[in-house]
Amino acid sequence: MEAIYGLPVIGLFFQLIAYLFEAIPNNGAIILGLAAPIALGALCGIMNERSGVVNIGIEGMMLSAAFAGFVAAGFSEPYLPQFEIELFSITAPLLVGVLAAILTAMALSLLHAWLSITIRADQIISGTIINIAALGLTGYLNRLVVSPNPRVGAGTFSSFSVPREVSEFPVIGWIIDMFFDQGPIGMSVIFLVIVLQILLFRSRWGLRTRAVGEHPKAADTVGIDVIRLRYRNVIIGGIFAGLAGAFLTLEATSSFQNGMTSGRGFIALAAVIFGRWTPIGALGAALLFTAAGAVGRAVSIRPPTDELAQLGQLLEGVPNEFYQALPYVITIVVLAGVVGRSIAPAAIGQPYEKETKAA
Amino acid sequence: MTDTDGTVQRELEQDPAGPVAAAPQARIPPPRPRSLGARILQVSAVPVAAVLLAFLVGSVFILVSTLFTDREFDLFLPWTAYTSLLFGAFGGLNPIVDTMVAAAPLILGGLALGLGFKAGLFNIGAQGQFLMGGLGAAAVGASVASLPTPIAIAAAVLAGAAVGALYGFIPGMLKALTGAHEVVTTIMLNFIAAAIIAYLVAGPLGAEGFAFARTGPVGNAALPDLPGTRNLNLGVLLALLAVPIVWWILSRSTFGFEIRTVGANPNAARYAGMRPALVIMTTMAACGLLAGLAGVIEILGVTGFINTSYGTSVGFDSISVALLGRAHPVGILFAAILFGAMRAGAPEMQLDAGIPVEIIDVLQAIILLFLAADILVRRLLRIRVARAGVDELQTVTRSYGEQAAP
Numbered sequence: 001m002e003a004i005y006g007l008p009v010i011g012l013f014f015q016l017i018a019y020l021f022e023a024i025p026n027n028g029a030i031i032l033g034l035a036a037p038i039a040l041g042a043l044c045g046i047m048n049e050r051s052g053v054v055n056i057g058i059e060g061m062m063l064s065a066a067f068a069g070f071v072a073a074g075f076s077e078p079y080l081p082q083f084e085i086e087l088f089s090i091t092a093p094l095l096v097g098v099l100a101a102i103l104t105a106m107a108l109s110l111l112h113a114w115l116s117i118t119i120r121a122d123q124i125i126s127g128t129i130i131n132i133a134a135l136g137l138t139g140y141l142n143r144l145v146v147s148p149n150p151r152v153g154a155g156t157f158s159s160f161s162v163p164r165e166v167s168e169f170p171v172i173g174w175i176i177d178m179f180f181d182q183g184p185i186g187m188s189v190i191f192l193v194i195v196l197q198i199l200l201f202r203s204r205w206g207l208r209t210r211a212v213g214e215h216p217k218a219a220d221t222v223g224i225d226v227i228r229l230r231y232r233n234v235i236i237g238g239i240f241a242g243l244a245g246a247f248l249t250l251e252a253t254s255s256f257q258n259g260m261t262s263g264r265g266f267i268a269l270a271a272v273i274f275g276r277w278t279p280i281g282a283l284g285a286a287l288l289f290t291a292a293g294a295v296g297r298a299v300s301i302r303p304p305t306d307e308l309a310q311l312g313q314l315l316e317g318v319p320n321e322f323y324q325a326l327p328y329v330i331t332i333v334v335l336a337g338v339v340g341r342s343i344a345p346a347a348i349g350q351p352y353e354k355e356t357k358a359a
Numbered sequence: 360m361t362d363t364d365g366t367v368q369r370e371l372e373q374d375p376a377g378p379v380a381a382a383p384q385a386r387i388p389p390p391r392p393r394s395l396g397a398r399i400l401q402v403s404a405v406p407v408a409a410v411l412l413a414f415l416v417g418s419v420f421i422l423v424s425t426l427f428t429d430r431e432f433d434l435f436l437p438w439t440a441y442t443s444l445l446f447g448a449f450g451g452l453n454p455i456v457d458t459m460v461a462a463a464p465l466i467l468g469g470l471a472l473g474l475g476f477k478a479g480l481f482n483i484g485a486q487g488q489f490l491m492g493g494l495g496a497a498a499v500g501a502s503v504a505s506l507p508t509p510i511a512i513a514a515a516v517l518a519g520a521a522v523g524a525l526y527g528f529i530p531g532m533l534k535a536l537t538g539a540h541e542v543v544t545t546i547m548l549n550f551i552a553a554a555i556i557a558y559l560v561a562g563p564l565g566a567e568g569f570a571f572a573r574t575g576p577v578g579n580a581a582l583p584d585l586p587g588t589r590n591l592n593l594g595v596l597l598a599l600l601a602v603p604i605v606w607w608i609l610s611r612s613t614f615g616f617e618i619r620t621v622g623a624n625p626n627a628a629r630y631a632g633m634r635p636a637l638v639i640m641t642t643m644a645a646c647g648l649l650a651g652l653a654g655v656i657e658i659l660g661v662t663g664f665i666n667t668s669y670g671t672s673v674g675f676d677s678i679s680v681a682l683l684g685r686a687h688p689v690g691i692l693f694a695a696i697l698f699g700a701m702r703a704g705a706p707e708m709q710l711d712a713g714i715p716v717e718i719i720d721v722l723q724a725i726i727l728l729f730l731a732a733d734i735l736v737r738r739l740l741r742i743r744v745a746r747a748g749v750d751e752l753q754t755v756t757r758s759y760g761e762q763a764a765p
């Protein structure tokens with residue numbers, strides 16, 4: 001190997017590959033932890049877009065859910081029974097927080113459904129309003145409620161620790177470790193993705209949802225209630241956005257900052273497109289978008305040494321901001337390269353109106 | 360997909376008089392009043408009502424928020440808050456100057472959004488273009504600081520505008536050539552802009568001898584105050600001048616005609632011999648230029664430098680301004696002054712009534728909500744007025760699921 005690594009330029013490329021092979025398995029759990037909110041947001045996007053509704057308000061739903069979850073958990077703590085389940089260190093306030101987060105995102109989804117399905121307002125404007133309202137309201141309430149009580153907070157869920165024998169299992173050990181060395185919400189991602197994938201392509205509900213997203217008029221003709229199904233799917237989609245928000249303030253960190261979603265809701269939209277509107281594809285896209293960020297973090301913690309020293313010297317010169325911007329850059333590059341070949345549900349963005357006698 | 364009947368149908372169904380009464384005249388939009396005053400009333404009724412209703416709903420927020428603070432419950436608190444907001448924005452010469460200085464970048468940012476809307480583009484990236492324009496102006500301004508004033512200003516302003524235009528051109532090119540929708544790409548570019556600034560200002564563009572990382576003083580490139588005023592800098596004049604210029608481009612020039620045609624229907628534009636891809640790219644560059652200029656006047660006229668974590672609300676405010684102004688330059692001017700007044704008066708309100716300045720963001724969201732649900736407002740007004748929406752947005756939303764224009 002050392003002979004190859006010694007080659008000019010190409011050698012560096014091989015060193016990088018070798019480093020990624022080392023770094024990615026070691027950071028699997030971190031990568032999934034970064035990808036989880038994006039994957040959950042993408043599931044919300046899939047629920048919406050598969051039924052023909054554009055939802056660019058996922059970012060705002062996540063942010064509001066993150067805030068509501070944090071506040072509900074923190075302020076309910078003194079009034080709730082004290083118990084702690086060892087697994088995930090589940091406590092009553094944390095459960096209340098998750099519930100509040102989900103309900104908040106569902107309420108915002110209801111608003112989005114009402115605006116875009118009933119009122120037939122422009123769907124992109126509706127989503128934009130949710131984003132602006134979420135940023136404004138959480139900022140306002142954060143100043144009003146959280147800032148005067150800096151010690152409020154209910155902690156976080158803890159990760160499940162995978163037994164050493166399993167995580168050190170050759171080849172697939174790190175993959176198991178990646179998906180299961182997680183808190184409850186992070187661990188649920190893989191299950192939710194698989195369940196939604198099966199439901200969407202193997203169930204009656206899935207067929208109907210896809211029909212409504214592709215050709216609502218035809219779906220209406222065979223007796224599917226387009227309006228009702230769209231409402232239901234948009235609101236259920238809110239559950240995923242709520243979980244994504246809860247993940248941010250109850251599992252990944254135990255604090256809330258204004259605008260802490262920092263574009264994850266929009267990266268989720270790109271993950272939906274790159275994953276071709278399938279849950280598994282979206283999870284893959286989310287992992288791809290965040291792997292770069294995780295590798296960047298790995299470089300700063302433990303830069304490549306020994307055989308890979310040459311690469312290490314090179315990476316040392318790369319500024320930290322580069323790694324911060326990398327997920328956004330990759331999102332753009334992927335989106336630009338993939339959109340022409342990726343076909344959206346045909347009725348996306350169009351409000352449906354039943355034909356009436358007057359027309 | 361391309362039928363325009365859908366919009367007419369929508370008008371029909373949302374008509375307050377009900378489908379039966381309206382059926383015979385359904386395909387005729389509300390009659391175009393002859394006098395200018397009546398026309399202004401027709402287009403501005405819903406936006407003005409939305410603003411007033413938002414303040415009404417906002418007063419409920421203010422009352423509820425007293426539950427969380429030490430203040431005693433006071434039914435007249437909203438009144439106190441709004442009067443001090445008004446006083447802080449317009450009560451005297453200095454507040455009015457502050458309002459105009461706060462409104463100036465919003466005018467330019469609103470125009471950047473409005474111009475995009477007319478071409479069927481939703482430029483959420485005004486934030487990033489603002490930051491990049493400001494960075495360009497700060498960097499060039501610092502390096503020409505000792506040149507004669509006119510040359511220094513011209514160099515810094517042009518540099519910022521060019522950087523902003525380039526930063527707007529990128530998502531335009533991506534949309535035109537690959538179909539990547541600008542709503543996602545421009546948001547990503549906003550975060551990338553913040554990272555670029557954090558890197559460049561801490562590194563290559565940073566100045567020596569300051570307690571924190573920032574660009575050097577802009578010296579002669581700073582925008583001077585207008586003769587006979589204090590703090591009312593040249594940037595405000597620049598922003599006000601942009602209004603008639605953009606209006607002229609949109610409604611009187613060939614380029615403006617192409618923009619509006621592409622915005623109304625890209626396919627029809629193609630059949631008419633226009634090149635939508637080219638129009639999209641140039642429009643996005645023009646949007647970037649305007650948003651970049653907003654950053655330029657903020658940096659050269661107000662702050663004088665940019666630091667690593669420079670934050671601003673101009674990006675999102677501009678979206679609200681353009682929607683409230685119905686993407687029309689004159690409407691944008693008034694909407695920008697409204698939001699500028701709210702931003703300028705908010706500190707006074709926080710002082711007098713103890714309401715956090717963030718209430719402005721809440722009010723802004725409620726205004727937008729009423730604009731989107733304009734059918735409610737029109738029912739409330741019980742008059743036949745034009746829809747509050749921006750018509751070209753249909754093209755924006757439709758293009759979300761569409762492939763690249765060849």
